[in-house]
Amino acid sequence: MLDIEKIRADFPILSQKVNGKPLVYFDNAATSQKPTVVIDAISGYYKEINANIHRGVHTLSQIATDAYEVSRKKIQAHINAEKAHEVLFTSGTTHGINLVASGFGAILKSGDEVLVSALEHHSNIVPWQMLCEKTGAVLKVIPMDQNGELIQDAYDALLSEKTKIVAVNHISNALGTINPIQRMIAKAHEVGAAVLIDGAQATPHLRPDVQALDCDFYVFSGHKICGPTGTGVLYGKEVWLEKLPPYQGGGEMIKEVTFEKTTYAGLPHKFEAGTPNIEGGIVLGTSIDYLNAIGFENIAAYEHELLVYGTERLLEIEGLKIYGPNVDSGNKTAVISFNIDGIHPYDIGTIIDRQGIAVRTGHHCAQPIMSFFEIPGTIRASFAFYNTKEEIDLMVAAIKKARTMLV
Known part of the structure; x- marks a missing residue:
């Protein structure tokens, strides 16, 4: 109780x-409201440890870096990711979906198929439309019924060897429908397709187990789980994150830069260009601790x-x-x-x-x-x-x- x-x-x-x-x-x-412990953690970061991360040998930079990476490990444990570097910090669910869709631009070719569902938020429709326009791939839609549930027989019929990725939400933001994503993931994998799950509406209500689900990507936003706005997570299986090209170029995501050629850093830094929302990433861990304490x-x-x-x-x-x-x-x-x-x-x-x-x-x-x-x-x-x-x-x-x- x-x-x-x-x-x-x-x-x-x-x-x-x-x-x-x-x-x-x-x-x-x-968006969810924020508990005092989260509000205080935001203020505390700027009062006590404000410094850039991963780049400094001075004490504050090392403290900030440690706190940021501890938060990454908290999120890894929370969603049961196999490896900490499979957890990428983003600005939210929309950012995570766009990152994956952009990466698939290097993979898809004309005639390939992308499946989304009739229950999707615009952020899990528009990036895939843009991707299909760019690559010549075809966007197909999993239909819904009058109960607001996806028609699984129709989904099964849409899947084929042409299907390269399925993007579907865990829970509908408009209707509250909980989709049978474990079944849908398994079916997609039977035809060799990757699966991205939009977990923005699920993570406030349950703990996703990405290994049990066997999803290839899982995205969610911090501000819906009592954390700060402008924060989020993209989980990706290591094998997929290694396949995708960087989403942005800049500092931190590089291994070596010359005017002739640039080589990229390993995971997760390959996808985390520039100075991140350091306070947000750290405090996202605080919000997860708070929710887990409630259970x-x-x-x-x-x-x-x-x-x-x-x-x-x-x-x-x-x-x-x-x-x-x-x-x-x-x-x-x-x-x-x-x-x-x-x-x-x-x-x-x-x-x-x-x-x-x-x-x-x-x-x-x-x-x-x-x-x-x-x-x-x-x-x-x-x-x-x-x-x-x-x-x-x-x-x-x-x-x-x-x-x-x-x-």
Whole structure:
């Protein structure tokens, strides 16, 4: 059992008021709030050890380098990567996907195929479109059904020897759908394709085991797991990271530079050009320590309670429709994406914001999903382990009031 009041006390922002009302923050799928230990670690870095890394013999540089590499090892352990140099620091999920897509530009040829799913965030669609335009490869889409789940028979039929990489999210940001990625990875490997998993929405709710999954790449963002913005991780199997060319050129990623020829550093430095977000990389380790101290099994169990309760309460509202898998399916995380008949989602979001309630409205950077359902967007309430059932009650009351104003 989690001590929710104690946990909430760790997050200073949760005690403030918005528009004169207590903040109810249900936009966790967009970004998570930060505990004091993370905020203090950011400040502490700049107060005590601010220095560039990997390049200095002086004491502060060595302390900063050690802290940065300790964080890399924490992340390695957290996701169960075989080797620390398979963990690359990035600015976020989008950066990681673009890095891999850019690298595959040296591998793909005309007629090769790239598979993405109908459930993807734009950041796991657009880079692959750009890659296909550049190489002449063909982008194919794994279809979804009315439950917001991927059609596995159709996926199997799309796979062939032409398939070179499959890019799919672990969990949908728009619907909360948990995809059967272990099965999908195994099927892709049967035809020799690599697999990239977008774990941006999964890592706040579970611990991915990249060796058990056997994925070739796994990407996620720090700001969704109580860490700083501008931080993220790309895990890649060593064999694949060795195959891909560098994404950027500059300092740190080189072994030797002459005007005639440059040779590149080994992993992970080959992909980490320039001065990184040092504070962010270090503090990302702090956020992972914080979440592991709470326990991901505890987080998952409590967030499922919130999902069940929130679904029941919202369905009390006349004309309300929820999109995505059923709460009892076992294929859904703590996200409820919904609309109310005859009311634009933006209008609901704007009115309940006046009551201090933060939800996301719109297409959630997943326009193909909205086009599939023939809707302009949804209202999305996404829960975290620091939310409460009482906050859900406040949201439901505010939506009921908004509905009477708009119908």
